[in-house]
Amino acid sequence: MRGVLKGCVLGVLLAGMASAALAQSAGPAAAAAPAHEAPAVRTPRPPPPSPPRVIQQVKDNIYRAGNGNWWSLFAVTKAGIILVDPISVDFAKWLKAQLDQRYPGLPVRYVIYSHSHWDHVEGGAAFKDTALFVAQDGFRKNMDGRYPHMPGDMIDRNANGTIELEEIQIPSQEHPGICGMPDFWFAHQDRNHDGHITSAEYFADIPPPDITYSDRMTLTLGGMTVQLIFPGKNHADDGTVVFFPAERVVFSTxxxxxxxxxxxxxxxxxxxxxxxxxxxxxxxxxxxxxxxxDFDILAQGHGSVLFKKxxxxxxxxxxxxxxxxxxxxxxxxxxxxxxxxxxxxxxxxxxxxxxxxxxxxxxxxxxxxxxxx
Ligand SMILES: [Zn+2]
Ligand SMILES: [Zn+2]
Structure with a gap:
C-alpha cells in the first residue's frame, strides 16, 4: 500500500522556514574550517530572511500569530494565555517575547497542540515553565517511539521504525513540491547524523502533552471556555479542533x-x-x-485570511x-x-x-x- 497517503506540500513551503535554523547549524562548521583553506570557503553566507511574523486580532481577546504561511492562535484571559501551536523553536521564542511585552505578568497557561506534525508544534519549551500541554490521545501514541504519522506520504517504506532519507525523497520525486520533504530537512532532524531519524530525534523539540483527551474536552481559564474536539482522522490522526463557543471562533490546522x-x-x-x-x-x-x-470565524494554521462555515x-x-x-x-x-x-x-x-x-x-x-x- 505504498503510494497511498497524505499531503501538506511541506517541501516548498518549509524551505524558508527551516533555512534559518539550518544556517545557524552551518555556522560552527564554517568557523571550524582549517586555516589553510581559501578565504572564499570561509566567507559566511548571509543569514536567510526570517518569514514575516505578525499578530492579528481574530475576535475579542483571540489573536493569531503568523510565521509566514504558518499560523498559531492565542487567547488572552485575566488568568493567563491559551496558546495553540508554538510552530517552531525560533517562532516560539519570538512569540514568548511578544506576549511578555504585550501582557506583562500574564503567563501562557495552556499550550494546545493541533496535531503532532513537527512543523506546527515544535518549540513548546519556551512555555514549559508555566503551561500545561494538551493534545488528543493519538498525539501520545505518535510519540511512543514507533514511526509517527507524518504528512506528505512519508511512510516507513522499509518498515524499520525510523525515517531514512529515501523515505522523504521518494514522495518528493513522485510529486515534487507537494509530497515528501527536501533533503535539508532530513539533515536537520537527523540530529546525530547517523542516517536515521528516530522518534526521539523527530520529537526532540516537542514537549509531550501533559493532558490528553479522546473525543472532546473543555478547558476553562479566566472566565473563557474552550472546547477541544477530535473531528476524526483526516490530514492527521490526532487532530484537535479548538472551539471558542462564546466568541464563535474555531481554529484548526x-x-x-x-x-x-x-x-x-x-x-x-x-x-x-x-x-x-x-x-x-x-x-x-x-x-x-x-x-x-456554532461559529462564525474559522482561523486556520495556513491561509492569510479568515474563513467561514x-x-x-x-x-x-x-x-x-x-x-x-x-x-x-x-x-x-x-x-x-x-x-x-x-x-x-x-x-x-x-x-x-x-x-x-x-x-x-x-x-x-x-x-x-x-x-x-
Ligand atoms: Zn501545515
Ligand atoms: Zn500537518
Whole structure:
C-alpha cells in the first residue's frame, strides 16, 4: 500500500522556514574550517530572511500569530494565555517575547497542540515553565517511539521504525513540491547524523502533552471556555479542533485548509498518500464535525485570511463529489487510467491547483476507495 497517503506540500513551503535554523547549524562548521583553506570557503553566507511574523486580532481577546504561511492562535484571559501551536523553536521564542511585552505578568497557561506534525508544534519549551500541554490521545501514541504519522506520504517504506532519507525523497520525486520533504530537512532532524531519524530525534523539540483527551474536552481559564474536539482522522490522526463557543471562533490546522491554501479554501487538496492514509469517509465526517459547530470565524494554521462555515461546506462537497465520481467509475469497471483521462471534475476547474492536482486527487481517491471500501 505504498503510494497511498497524505499531503501538506511541506517541501516548498518549509524551505524558508527551516533555512534559518539550518544556517545557524552551518555556522560552527564554517568557523571550524582549517586555516589553510581559501578565504572564499570561509566567507559566511548571509543569514536567510526570517518569514514575516505578525499578530492579528481574530475576535475579542483571540489573536493569531503568523510565521509566514504558518499560523498559531492565542487567547488572552485575566488568568493567563491559551496558546495553540508554538510552530517552531525560533517562532516560539519570538512569540514568548511578544506576549511578555504585550501582557506583562500574564503567563501562557495552556499550550494546545493541533496535531503532532513537527512543523506546527515544535518549540513548546519556551512555555514549559508555566503551561500545561494538551493534545488528543493519538498525539501520545505518535510519540511512543514507533514511526509517527507524518504528512506528505512519508511512510516507513522499509518498515524499520525510523525515517531514512529515501523515505522523504521518494514522495518528493513522485510529486515534487507537494509530497515528501527536501533533503535539508532530513539533515536537520537527523540530529546525530547517523542516517536515521528516530522518534526521539523527530520529537526532540516537542514537549509531550501533559493532558490528553479522546473525543472532546473543555478547558476553562479566566472566565473563557474552550472546547477541544477530535473531528476524526483526516490530514492527521490526532487532530484537535479548538472551539471558542462564546466568541464563535474555531481554529484548526492543516484541515480543512492544507498548506497550499493562501487566500481561498477553493483549492484542491494535496492528496499525498491517498489522503494521508485515512478513509475518505473519515475526512467527510471530519468536515461535518466542524460544520456542526456554532461559529462564525474559522482561523486556520495556513491561509492569510479568515474563513467561514460555508468554506468548510464547500470543501466537504468537493470531497463527496470526488468520492462519488471515482466510486461510480470504479463500479462501472473503469480503470484508473481511464478515470484519469475522463474524469474532468468540471465543477471545480476554477479552484486553485486544479491543473496541478486533478489527476493526483483522482488517483488518491481511487486508491483510498480500493483500500477502505
Ligand atoms: Zn500537518
Ligand atoms: Zn501545515
Amino acid at each position: 492543516d484541515f480543512p485548509a492544507d498548506a497550499l491554501v493562501t487566500t481561498s479554501m477553493r483549492s484542491l487538496p494535496s492528496a499525498c498518500g491517498a489522503f494521508d492514509e485515512h478513509p475518505m469517509s473519515e475526512w467527510i465526517k471530519s468536515y461535518r464535525t466542524i460544520e456542526a459547530l 460555508s468554506d468548510v461546506t464547500e470543501g466537504r462537497e468537493y470531497f463527496e463529489y470526488l468520492r462519488d465520481q471515482v466510486s461510480a467509475g470504479m463500479a462501472a469497471g473503469k480503470s484508473l487510467d481511464e478515470l484519469r483521462r475522463t474524469l474532468m471534475l468540471e465543477k471545480y476547474k476554477d479552484w486553485a491547483n486544479y491543473d496541478r492536482l486533478r489527476v493526483m486527487n483522482i488517483e488518491a481517491a481511487y486508491h483510498n476507495l480500493s483500500i477502505y471500501k
